[in-house]
Amino acid sequence: MKTHSSAFHSVGLYSHMCKGCTICVTGCPAEAIRVRNGKAVIMEERCIDCGECIRHCPNKAKYAASLDIAELQKGRRRAALLTPSFYGQFPVKYTADMIRDAVRNIGFTDVFDVADDTETVTRATAEFLARTENPPHPVISSSCPAVIKLIQIRFPSLIENLLPVLPPVEVTARRARKTLPPGSKIYLISPCPAKMTAARVPLGYDGSQIDGSFSVGTLYIAILSALKKNAAEPDSHPETDPDAGRRRHETIRNTTVWSKESGESECLSDMRRTAWISAGGIPQAISALEAIEAGLFSVYEFAEIAACNGGCLGGPLNITCVPEAQAIIRNRLQQTAHAEAHGRHSGQQQQTGQTPPEPVSDQKPATILQPGQQEKITFSRDIPPRPGRILDADFSKARAMLEKMERIIDELPGLDCGSCGAPNCRALAEDIVRGNAAKEDCVTIMKAQYETLLFGQKNGGGK
DSSP, X not given: OBOOOOTTOOEEEBTTTOOOOXXXXXXXXXXXXXXXTTEEEXXXXXXXXXXXXXXXXXXXXXXXXXXXXXXXXXXXXXXXXEOGGGGGSSOTTSOHHHHHHHHHHTTOSEEXXXXXXXXXXXXXXXXXXXXXXXXXXSEEOOSOHHHHHHHHHHOGGGGGGBOOBOOHHHHHHHHHHHHSOTTOEEEEEESSHHHHHXXXXXXXXXXXXXXXXXXXXXHHHHHHHHHHHHXXXXXXXXXXXXXXXXXXXXXXXXXXXXXXXXXXXXXXXXXXOOOEEEEESHHHHHHHHHHHHTTTTTTOSEEEEESSTTGGGGOTTOSSOHHHHHHXXXXXXXXXXXXXXXXXXXXXXXXXXXXXXXXXXXXXXXXXXXXXXXXXXXXXXXXXXXXXXXXXXXXXXXXXXXXXXXXXXXXXXXXOOOTTSSSSHHHHHHHHHTTSOOXXXXXXXXXXXXXXXXXXXXXXXXX
16 A cells, blocks of 8 residues: 655655564654554654655665656656756766757656756855855755755754755756746656655745656666667767757766765855865764754854765665766766867867856955846745644643653663664653653563563563
């Protein structure tokens, strides 16, 4: 049985495949999963759509709510948004042009590269840091929606630190919407469930221009098959645009930098002298956010925090492992640079050579965005906290519940084994005071009670 996914989340559960093993319970960074009656249950108010449960479930019982490939048979115009990490999923022998052609072959009529808009976002970030009076230190990147949700739930005091600039994928979607005729559909090929959810329920802005999302895994086999078929038919798509080579190198360069863990920060440093710090993977992300909350990172202007190791290349819906994907992206850049230096378009490129962007001065920033462009790609509304961990709205009741929690924690063994269906003993104590669990759910306490019943001797199940 496939559980219905929420409108506010993209992670769901195949309950018939769940064996209640608690691996997802102990591995969830938001403590959003419990095992009840032998099956995992996702607590929607705590889920951040990071996809760690999808990554670690040995029974493949978790899934991302991806559209089916049959969706590509609907509508006249269907555009695909390709993220920078997407190009790291296919063997390097397939060029970026071949990958885009394969995406068209499986049913998309138009392809837009998110990498083409990363420079716009980087410039907006540089402008925000340079022009904002007394910005928070550090400003936290808003590119990872899973990190934004983590901040909403566990670090609400850091919401004001979030960079109020749209993520590149939404900037690309808006560009596509302006380019395409009315009625066209815009789809994201997503490396993670958090980006899927952000397309339906945006964070910081009203209404996404993305109509739906496919996971990389949903389309991977079809795209790979198209790549193999196209490879057997060389020059089936001749290049006619004299500037295509230059733009291709530009896209691959942006893809190479932005797809990796600290890529956004490195691009920012190229435009503006910036003290930055980055963290990748949920454990490091939590440690970094704790340090920011404690004021330990105030010397930094910018913090790039990603929920996945390796940045978006490590997304749970991707196919290729991070080290290989990183190597593929690097090799693509090298191949493209070599081809542009010695290729058939070298003459045109010399005439239309690209001028490096002017850096933003620390003291007197230059105008780096077109008039009005800054407003178009900044947040239009505040991001609210998600009080999923509040015990009670009434302070006195919450205090009493907290005191009861502490007493229960002292009675529990402190093993944090997850056998009770909660991620740790503290979470079980919280579930107990909320009325969602009982002390006897702890196997150690239950064993002690059985021994008392059988032998009349209380060995004690606590610490």
